[in-house]
Amino acid sequence: MPVTTGFNHVATLTTDMDLTVGFYEQAFDAVVTYEVPRSENHPWMKVVDLGGGAALNVFEVPAEEIIGERRRQGGRGAIDHFALAVDSRATLEQVRERLIAAGAQEVGEIQRLGAEWSLFFRDPDGMELE
Secondary structure (H helix, E strand, O other): OOOOOOEEEEEEOHHHHHHHHHHHHHHHOOOOEEEEEEEEOOOEEEEEEOOOOOEEEEEEEEEOOOOOOOOOOOOOOOOOEEOOOOOOOOHHHHHHHHHHHOOOOOOOEEEEOOOOOEEEEEEOOEEEOO
């Protein structure tokens, strides 16, 4: 049996904290639960609760500090994308509409991937999510 109970958080980088956090608040009813102000040794960070015990740690950094190509698989680094879970296809359909309303980029169509329903999109920073 696995020792862990699942993912705790995913850390992501942005050049615009307000835009990125606002997107997740609007699209997923996410809530900021903690904030670390910018300091000499640490970028501005917000912990964004996505529900179900999962969170995003969003760091605001200058564009030149973000390495890679977010639009090309293999160019995004070792972690290509991450997926958020919902409880049903009906909820996924609602989330699709919320993503569009929140300004998500390239919102795809709901599709079947194995035993699960899937929907790919990009957040305001161009990060691919599912």
